[in-house]
Amino acid sequence: xxxPALRGIRVLEIGNFMAAPFCTLQLADLGADVIKxxxxxxxxxxxxxxxxxxxxxxxxxxxxxxxxxxxxxxKAQQGKQIFRELARRSDVVAENLRPGTMGxxxxxxxxxxEINPRLIYLAASxxxxxxxxxxxxxxxxxxxxxxxxxxxxxxxxxxxxxxxGVPLTDLTCALYATVAxxxxxxxxxxxxxxxxxxxxxxxxxxxxxxxxxxxxFATGEVPRPLGSAHQTSAPYQAIKAKDGFFTVGATTARNxxxxxxxxxLADLENDPRFRTNHLRHQNRRELIPLIEAVTVQRxxxxxxxxxxxxxxxxxxxxxxxxxxxDPQLKARGFFSDAPHKKLGPVRQVGSPMRMxxxxxRIEKAGPLxxxxxxxxxxxxxxxxxxxxxxxxxxxxxxxx
Numbered sequence: 001x002x003x004p005a006l007r008g009i010r011v012l013e014i015g016n017f018m019a020a021p022f023c024t025l026q027l028a029d030l031g032a033d034v035i036k037x038x039x040x041x042x043x044x045x046x047x048x049x050x051x052x053x054x055x056x057x058x059x060x061x062x063x064x065x066x067x068x069x070x071x072x073x074x075k076a077q078q079g080k081q082i083f084r085e086l087a088r089r090s091d092v093v094a095e096n097l098r099p100g101t102m103g104x105x106x107x108x109x110x111x112x113x114e115i116n117p118r119l120i121y122l123a124a125s126x127x128x129x130x131x132x133x134x135x136x137x138x139x140x141x142x143x144x145x146x147x148x149x150x151x152x153x154x155x156x157x158x159x160x161x162x163x164x165g166v167p168l169t170d171l172t173c174a175l176y177a178t179v180a181x182x183x184x185x186x187x188x189x190x191x192x193x194x195x196x197x198x199x200x201x202x203x204x205x206x207x208x209x210x211x212x213x214x215x216x217f218a219t220g221e222v223p224r225p226l227g228s229a230h231q232t233s234a235p236y237q238a239i240k241a242k243d244g245f246f247t248v249g250a251t252t253a254r255n256x257x258x259x260x261x262x263x264x265l266a267d268l269e270n271d272p273r274f275r276t277n278h279l280r281h282q283n284r285r286e287l288i289p290l291i292e293a294v295t296v297q298r299x300x301x302x303x304x305x306x307x308x309x310x311x312x313x314x315x316x317x318x319x320x321x322x323x324x325x326d327p328q329l330k331a332r333g334f335f336s337d338a339p340h341k342k343l344g345p346v347r348q349v350g351s352p353m354r355m356x357x358x359x360x361r362i363e364k365a366g367p368l369x370x371x372x373x374x375x376x377x378x379x380x381x382x383x384x385x386x387x388x389x390x391x392x393x394x395x396x397x398x399x400x
Contacts, residue, residue, distance in 0.1 A: 004031025005358040009185070011092040012037055012083075013067070014074075016045045018140070018167055019124040019201065020096035021063050022174035027092070027181065028066035029351045029360040035086065035376060036064060036367070040071040040397030043369040053343055056368070061346055064366030065338055070377075071370030071397030074105050078395045085380050087112045087119060092181055096124040099134050109196045119194040120184040122177050128200040138201055143169035147205025152212065154225045162225075173204035234280040235259070238317060240292045241300035249313040251277050258310040263294050263303075340365035341399075370397035 009032040013024040021036075021044065028034040038044055046060045053061075073079040084107070087093060093112065095102060102108040102123075109121040123129055126138010144150050144163055154162030180197045188194055211231040212223045223231065230236035233251040250259035256277070260269040268274055268290060273283045280287055295303055300316060307314040318326065329335065337345035343365070351360040373396045377387050390396045 002358050004029075004361050005355065007031040009033070009092065010035065010090040011094060012086055012090050014093070014095040014097060014102075015124075016096065018063075018170035019173045019177065019199075020094045020122070021046070022171055023122065023124065023177040023181070024067065024094050025063060025065065026175070026178040026351075026353075027094075029353065029362065031358070031361060032092075034067040035090075035372070036067045036069050037074070037083065038069055038071050038369060038397075040073055040370065040394060043069070043071065047369065053346075056340070056342060061340055061343070061366035062348055065348055066361070066363055067367060068372035068376065069367035069370055070373050072373070073395050074107065076393075076395045078390060078393070080105065080107060082377070082380070082390075082395075083107055084112070084115060086376070088116050089380075090116070090119065091185070092120045092122065094122040094124070094177065094181070098137070099123070099125050099129045113194065113196075117194060118188060118192065120181060120188065120197065121194070122181055122197045122199070124173055124177055125198075125200050127202050129198045133202070140167035140170045140201060143201035143205045147202055148209060148212065148223075149205050152223050152225050155227045156225055158225050168208075169201040169205040172208065173199050173201045176204055176207075229284060230281070232281055233277055234284040234287060235291060237288070239288070239295050239303075241295050241303055242297060243299045245317050246295075246300040246304050247315050247317065248307060255312050256280070258312050259307065262306045262310045262312060263291065265291070265294060336362055338362050338365040341368055341371060368399045370399055373398050 006027060009027070011024055011027050011032045011034045013020055013034055014037045015021045015024065024032075024034045024036070036044070042048070044060065044064070046063060047057050049057050049059050051058050072082060074083060087107075093109075109119075109123075112119055112121065125134070126143060127133035127136060141163055144153075145161070147169060149168065150161050150163060153164055154160070177197065177199045180199060184195050184197060215221050215223055215231070226237075228238040228247070230249075230251075233249070236249045236251055238245040238247050248259065250256050256274075257269055260266055268287075272279075274280045274287055304314050304316055316322075323329070324335065334350040336348055336350060338348050340346045346365040348362050348365065350362065353360045373391075374387055377390070377396065382390075387396070391398055
């Protein structure tokens with residue numbers, strides 16, 4: 001196996017919670033040296049998110065694996081200078097502070113580009129670096145609400161707004177940031193110049209409206225919540241069984257035939273109301289009760305087994321205790337342990353990026369606050385006496 005794809009790329013992260021840290025997690029898994037710059041007074045706020053293992057945030061040590069922690073006071077002049085030294089020797093800066101904050105610290109892209117024209121600078125925010133919303137606080141739930149995602153999420157009665165279970169706009173913004181950084185690295189290989197990248201939660205959420213934009217711009221129809229149902233296909237949703245639900249997607253002619261045969265609903269197959277996928281979707285409110293009148297008679301596992309035997313796409317609805325013990329994920333080695341300085345081996349969720357020659361890697365769990373402060377400053381050429389003085393002045397922090 002060759003080294004991971006991004007071995008030799010150095011990334012400086014100034015991030016809290018999700019967008020920048022989840023982006024740099026992808027880069028770190030791909031082999032980049034990610035130095036996480038944290039406030040010596042508490043660090044990334046994710047460190048305060050429970051549950052805790054011997055005082056360490058369980059979420060933090062997974063979200064920040066493969067990274068090094070430098071606890072550095074960016075408000076102190078010596079701290080700014082150390083950051084500039086690092087930026088001069090780095091390939092990427094990734095931050096998700098409120099727009100203008102890095103400018104206030106005199107560490108924004110125009111200033112850093114003067115000392116390192118090859119630098120790629122990623123700024124993630126709630127609403128973008130300009131525009132009337134730019135200075136507003138922006139968290140995932142605001143972006144989910146403003147982007148329209150919450151308007152199509154939940155049951156059809158729509159009595160209460162429902163947030164998507166994971167911080168989707170945070171995570172999607174982070175993945176767009178990762179793609180943009182990789183593209184910028186490729187462009188720099190071509191022409192030698194870095195660039196500024198602006199990504200935000202709001203636009204990341206709106207960008208997911210593929211079906212919704214197709215409908216609205218064609219017909220003017222405003223999409224509404226459909227529960228688990230699909231926007232254009234049926235049956236494509238969670239179906240009620242005797243002991244719960246299972247999911248099914250019988251949208252092609254072949255799968256519709258196999259679905260009807262598996263459920264003993266041959267009379268539905270050629271019913272003029274349900275003859276095509278488009279008609280089935282239009283008449284979904286009539287179709288689904290006819291299906292569920294049969295499926296509620298047996299457990300979900302029975303129907304999943306029968307439909308799978310017929311080649312119909314379907315699946316169980318799993319809770320996370322089932323997901324984290326799923327035989328498919330176990331067979332593919334998706335979960336593994338990574339060492340932590342205090343906790344020992346810590347179970348990690350794997351990387352979905354499976355590369356045959358330059359694989360992603362999981363080498364260590366998220367660091368202690370300031371765990372690598374001394375190490376990073378030594379790499380910059382600072383002496384032991386200098387490091388001691390910086391520590392005493394609280395410009396840098398080290399673990400207790």
